[in-house]
Amino acid sequence: MLRKALIICWRGLAEVWHQKKLMVFLVSYPLLFMLIFGSAFGGEGSAITVDVAMVMPSNGSSDAIMDSFIDIFENMDGINLKMYSDTGDPRDVQSEQLIQDDDVVLVIFMPEGFMNVNSTQTRLDIYYDVAADQSELSIGMSITSGIIEEFSSAIFQQSLEASVYQEGRFTEEDLELIEILSSPLEADYNAITPSGERELKYIDYLVPGLVAMSMLWTGVSGASTSLVEDRVKGIRKRILSTPTSRGSIILGDMLSQLIIVCLQIFILLLVAKFMYGLNIIGSYWLTALVILIGSLSMIGIGILIANFSKTAEEASQIGLLVNFPMMFLAGIFFPLSAGWMQNISKVFPLTYVNDALRGVMVRGYGISEVRTELAISIVFALLVLGLGIIMLNRSEAV
Amino acid sequence: MKSVEVDGLVKKFDDLTAVNEISFDIEEGEIFGFLGPNGAGKSTTVNMLTCQLNKTAGNARICGIDIKDASAIREKIGIVPQELALNDMLTAKQNLYLYASLYNVPRDVIRTKSEELLDAMGLKNRENDLVKNFSGGMKQRLNVILGLMHRPEVLFLDEPTTGMDSQARRMIWDFIKRINGEGMTIFLTTHYMEEADYLCDRVAIIDEGKLQAIDTPGNLKKKLKDKEILEVQIEFDENLIEDAESVDGVLNAIYDKGVLKLFIKDRDRLLLDIAGVLSNRPIRSISSVEPTLEDVFISITGKKLRD
Numbered sequence: 001m002l003r004k005a006l007i008i009c010w011r012g013l014a015e016v017w018h019q020k021k022l023m024v025f026l027v028s029y030p031l032l033f034m035l036i037f038g039s040a041f042g043g044e045g046s047a048i049t050v051d052v053a054m055v056m057p058s059n060g061s062s063d064a065i066m067d068s069f070i071d072i073f074e075n076m077d078g079i080n081l082k083m084y085s086d087t088g089d090p091r092d093v094q095s096e097q098l099i100q101d102d103d104v105v106l107v108i109f110m111p112e113g114f115m116n117v118n119s120t121q122t123r124l125d126i127y128y129d130v131a132a133d134q135s136e137l138s139i140g141m142s143i144t145s146g147i148i149e150e151f152s153s154a155i156f157q158q159s160l161e162a163s164v165y166q167e168g169r170f171t172e173e174d175l176e177l178i179e180i181l182s183s184p185l186e187a188d189y190n191a192i193t194p195s196g197e198r199e200l201k202y203i204d205y206l207v208p209g210l211v212a213m214s215m216l217w218t219g220v221s222g223a224s225t226s227l228v229e230d231r232v233k234g235i236r237k238r239i240l241s242t243p244t245s246r247g248s249i250i251l252g253d254m255l256s257q258l259i260i261v262c263l264q265i266f267i268l269l270l271v272a273k274f275m276y277g278l279n280i281i282g283s284y285w286l287t288a289l290v291i292l293i294g295s296l297s298m299i300g301i302g303i304l305i306a307n308f309s310k311t312a313e314e315a316s317q318i319g320l321l322v323n324f325p326m327m328f329l330a331g332i333f334f335p336l337s338a339g340w341m342q343n344i345s346k347v348f349p350l351t352y353v354n355d356a357l358r359g360v361m362v363r364g365y366g367i368s369e370v371r372t373e374l375a376i377s378i379v380f381a382l383l384v385l386g387l388g389i390i391m392l393n394r395s396e397a398v
Numbered sequence: 399m400k401s402v403e404v405d406g407l408v409k410k411f412d413d414l415t416a417v418n419e420i421s422f423d424i425e426e427g428e429i430f431g432f433l434g435p436n437g438a439g440k441s442t443t444v445n446m447l448t449c450q451l452n453k454t455a456g457n458a459r460i461c462g463i464d465i466k467d468a469s470a471i472r473e474k475i476g477i478v479p480q481e482l483a484l485n486d487m488l489t490a491k492q493n494l495y496l497y498a499s500l501y502n503v504p505r506d507v508i509r510t511k512s513e514e515l516l517d518a519m520g521l522k523n524r525e526n527d528l529v530k531n532f533s534g535g536m537k538q539r540l541n542v543i544l545g546l547m548h549r550p551e552v553l554f555l556d557e558p559t560t561g562m563d564s565q566a567r568r569m570i571w572d573f574i575k576r577i578n579g580e581g582m583t584i585f586l587t588t589h590y591m592e593e594a595d596y597l598c599d600r601v602a603i604i605d606e607g608k609l610q611a612i613d614t615p616g617n618l619k620k621k622l623k624d625k626e627i628l629e630v631q632i633e634f635d636e637n638l639i640e641d642a643e644s645v646d647g648v649l650n651a652i653y654d655k656g657v658l659k660l661f662i663k664d665r666d667r668l669l670l671d672i673a674g675v676l677s678n679r680p681i682r683s684i685s686s687v688e689p690t691l692e693d694v695f696i697s698i699t700g701k702k703l704r705d
Contacts, residue, residue, distance in 0.1 A: 007499050015487035018528055234483035238544075241450060241479075242500040243472040 001251075004244045008252025009259070012226065016260060026260065030214045030268045037206055037333060049080045050140035051104040055094065058086040063115035065155075070110075072147050079143055092190065095127035105132045105140045121180045124148065124187040131281055131362055145187065152185040159184070207272045208358040209332035211265050211291065212350055215298045216323055216332075218261045223302025224315040227253065227392075232311060250389055254299055261295040282360035286367055290360060293377045294353035300384030301349075307391040326350050349380040399426045400462075401552050401583035402447065407456035409442050416442040418607035419456065424552075424600075429574070429584040431598035431615075433591075435699055439607040440587050441556070447585070448477050448554055461551050473501070476550030480557045482537045486530040490521055490540055493529060494547055501548035508547065515543040518573060535566045542570060552583045559593060571597060591692035601691070605699040618694045627689055628672070630658040631682035638679070645671045652696055661697050 016022060054070065073081045082104060087094060095107040109125040116122065126144065128137060159181045230236040230253075239249055272278035280287055301322060309315035327333075329341060330350035345351045356373035359365035367374070402424035409417040417439040424430045434440045445451035447458055449468035458465045461474045485493050494512040503511070516522045519539040529537060542558055555574070559567040567590075574597060578584050588594055594601050595615045602612040611618060632638070634653055642651040642660060647668045650661040662668050673681070689697075 004500060007496065011485065011488065011492075011496050014492060015485060018487045018489075234479055234481040235485060237450065238477070238479055238483040238497075239500060241448060241472065241477045242497060243469055243502065244500045 001245055001248045004248035005252035005255060008239070008244075008249055009255040012253060012256025013259060015226075016256075026218060026264050027267055029217075030210050030264065031271055033213065034206065034210055034268070034272065037210075049078055050106070050136050050143070051080050051082060051102070052140060052144070053082050053084055053095075053098045053102065053104040053107045055098075055107060055109045056083065056085045057110060057112045058088055059112065066110060066114040069114070069147075069151055072151065076143060076147065078139060091125055092127065095190075099127075099129045099132075105129050105136050106144060108144070121183065122185055124185065125190065126187050127190045130191045130279075131364065141189075148185055148187050152183050155184045156182050206333070207269075207278050208354065208361045210268060210272075211357060212294065212330065212332050212354045213327060214264050214268060215261055215291070215295045215353070216327060216350055218264055219257065219295050219298025220302045220305065220323055221316055221319045222260060223253075223257045223299045224305040224309065224319055225312045226257070227303060227306035228309050228312045228315045231306075246393055250392060254296075254303075254385075257299045257302070258292075258295055261299070262291065265291055265295075280361050281364035282366070286360045286370075287357070290353065290356045290370070290374065290377070293374065293381055294350070294357065297349050297353065297377060297381035297384055300381055300388050303388030303392060304384055307388060330354050349377060349384075352376045352380075400424065401426045401428070401460065402430075402585065403457075403459045404443075404447070405457045407443065407446060407458055408454045409439075409446060409451065410454045415607050417446070420604065420607075420609045421456075422602055422609060422612055424583060424585065426583055427578065427581055428599045429578050429586060429597050431594035431601035432585065432587045432604065433589070433594060433601055433695060434587075434604035438605045438699075440604060443604070444554055444556060444585070444587060448475060473548075474551045476545035476548065476553040478542050478545040478553065478555045478558055480560065482541050484529045484537055484541060484544070487528060489526050489528055490516065490532070491525045493540065493544060497544050498547035503548050511547055511549075515546060518576075519543055520569070535562055538562060539566070539570065542573070546577065550582065552585060553577070554585045556587050557589065558586070559588070559590065567593070591690060591695060595691045603695060603698050610698045611694070615691050619689050619691060621694070626662050627687050627693055628660040628662060628684060629687050630660065630672075630676070630684050631656060632658050632676065632679055635679070638676075641675050642672070645675050648672070650697055650700060659693070659696070661693070 016026075052073065054073065070081075073079055082102060084098065086109070091109055098104050098107050105128060107127040109127075111122055111124065114122060128141065132140075227236075230239075236249070240246070269278065269280075302319070305315055305318050305322065309318055326348045327350075329345050330348045331345055332350070332354055352373040356365075356370040356377065359370045359373070400423050402422075404423070405421050406419045407417055407421070408415070408419055420439075420443065432440055432443070442451065446453045447460065447465060449465055449471050453465070460471055463470045463474065465471055485496065488496065491512060494515070495508055498508040498511070499505075512525075513522070516525050519542070521536060521539060524532070524536065529540065532540065538558065538561075542555070545553060545555075558574075559570050562570070571593070574584060574586070584597075586594070586597065598615060600612065600614050601618065603610045603618075611621075613621075634656075638658065639651045639653060642648055642658060645668065647663045648660050649663065652659045660672065662672075669684070673684075
């Protein structure tokens with residue numbers, strides 16, 4: 001049965017392979033969407049400013065050296081510095097709160113006794129938002145590390161000049177001291193993965209949305225039209241007249257559709273990665289699983305539509321009727337603001353696939369955090385696939 | 399050894415009886431023609447025999463296997479459907495590979511067999527072209543050989559030469575004769591009488607779900623010998639058929655392409671009557687003709703096969 005299914009699958013793929021225009025279309029249209037939406041709403045081109053939080057020690061002590069360090073940040077183009085004082089909570093908890101509530105990308109904790117920087121090594125604790133817009137994050141990081149390096153070497157220069165006036169050779173302890181002196185200021189970078197709700201950037205919305213859109217269009221339309229065409233042209237009947245079970249035919253057709261959808265999504269993700277610096281934060285496997293389940297439920301909808309259509313044209317019309325509301329109301333391109341829209345969106349299976357996908361890709365959710373969405377998607381996929389296959393079996397019953 | 403045995407086969411769709419207790423046998427190595435007007439029950443019968451439709455009652459066996467055992471039957475038979483069920487976006491070779499592998503033909507056999515069949519059908523030089531770019535005739539030829547890759551014992555051909563020019567038709571005919579010569583039993587439905595006449599060892603005529611006649615083409619024509627056929631060249635008008643059939647002794651009247659065809663019993667006595675009835679119409683000529691298989695068909699069913 002599996003061998004026959006693979007033959008049927010090969011046939012589906014070979015047919016698409018020979019339709020060069022269709023191939024070009026399949027690859028190019030999600031990319032086109034990415035270009036259009038990405039540049040229309042993504043804010044590319046405008047100067048980027050990065051919100052950076054600076055947390056002062058709770059005892060409020062300050063000194064001239066610290067002030068001059070903070071001054072450099074305040075006067076730096078591209079950095080919007082926000083001042084806070086230490087609440088005493090663990091630093092990662094404080095950072096996560098600042099990242100979520102105040103939308104900062106970097107959190108810098110100023111150590112107590114910063115003025116001793118020229119005699120002992122001082123370490124800065126820095127936390128950054130893994131889920132931040134990648135260009136903002138990289139700009140913020142490079143500016144910050146640049147400032148720290150500059151500042152560090154300036155202090156070293158001063159200390160060195162001071163020690164030159166002292167007589168005698170350096171002892172072993174001196175060498176150690178010099179090493180410390182050469183980098184008086186060090187930063188420790190810590191990644192923060194925000195777990196709670198917060199306002200997402202548009203580009204974060206876009207790529208998972210485009211993935212969902214590929215599933216929707218290629219899955220629903222591809223499956224429905226190819227199945228109807230096989231029926232109308234008598235190819236299904238002819239294949240059934242060979243010693244091939246219905247199960248193999250359905251499995252093979254589903255498999256070829258699934259491969260096409262997944263391949264399209266793979267190309268989309270590759271381009272997003274290399275052109276837009278997409279960073280999938282959650283597990284790749286979980287992302288793939290969500291894509292697989294989502295694609296299967298969309299193909300299931302396609303099979304259902306095929307059962308209700310007499311011609312391929314009819315199938316694509318019904319497909320449009322199903323796809324358009326789903327596309328706009330599942331929150332693929334825009335976060336849904338109105339309450340009634342959010343309620344309607346709960347009807348569409350794509351909403352859950354989309355939420356799960358966004359959770360995993362953007363927020364780095366694990367399987368336990370998207371289990372509700374995943375469970376609903378799996379149940380839906382099983383439901384439509386099961387129903388579609390039963391109807392397909394019955395409609396051509398021997 | 400009988401290739402096909404049909405015994406009281408019945409198919410009912412709700413209250414319509416499409417096939418009404420038909421029985422016949424086909425000997426191994428025979429070319430058997432299955433004729434009938436549209437809606438006579440031809441396709442329904444073939445669909446039941448090829449396990450594409452469940453029977454209502456009766457029995458049928460192919461190569462000794464009951465048609466209830468669909469998977470065993472499918473290995474034994476080849477089907478060439480009337481509609482060109484081809485994968486347009488695959489090449490000719492890929493189409494052959496697809497169906498052959500679905501019939502579990504081993505790879506090396508597929509290679510040699512497809513070369514041989516493509517060559518026989520004059521498609522060898524186009525084997526790597528997409529079927530989409532084929533002419534209608536080429537598609538029909540490919541359609542025929544798709545059912546042959548697994549060397550079936552019985553081949554069901556459903557109107558394989560519809561719409562073909564005479565040269566292409568001759569090619570298919572020769573091909574059918576050739577594979578039949580290699581021992582394959584052929585079950586042919588057609589509406590071309592010359593095709594049935596040329597190819598078939600025996601023909602069956604089915605009408606209104608019942609088998610009306612079954613014999614060799616020669617014998618069927620011989621049966622018609624005691625009837626005679628008159629061809630009258632005459633203009634058509636509304637009452638022509640009615641008037642002609644009103645003459646006592648005219649069994650049947652058919653008008654086609656400027657010719658009124660009359661099936662009559664006794665020419666000498668009738669000629670005057672006929673002339674009398676048709677007298678107000680200009681008759682160009684009246685001639686007596688040898689019956690063809692088509693005449694047999696018309697006299698049995700009262701219909702032409704297809705307009």
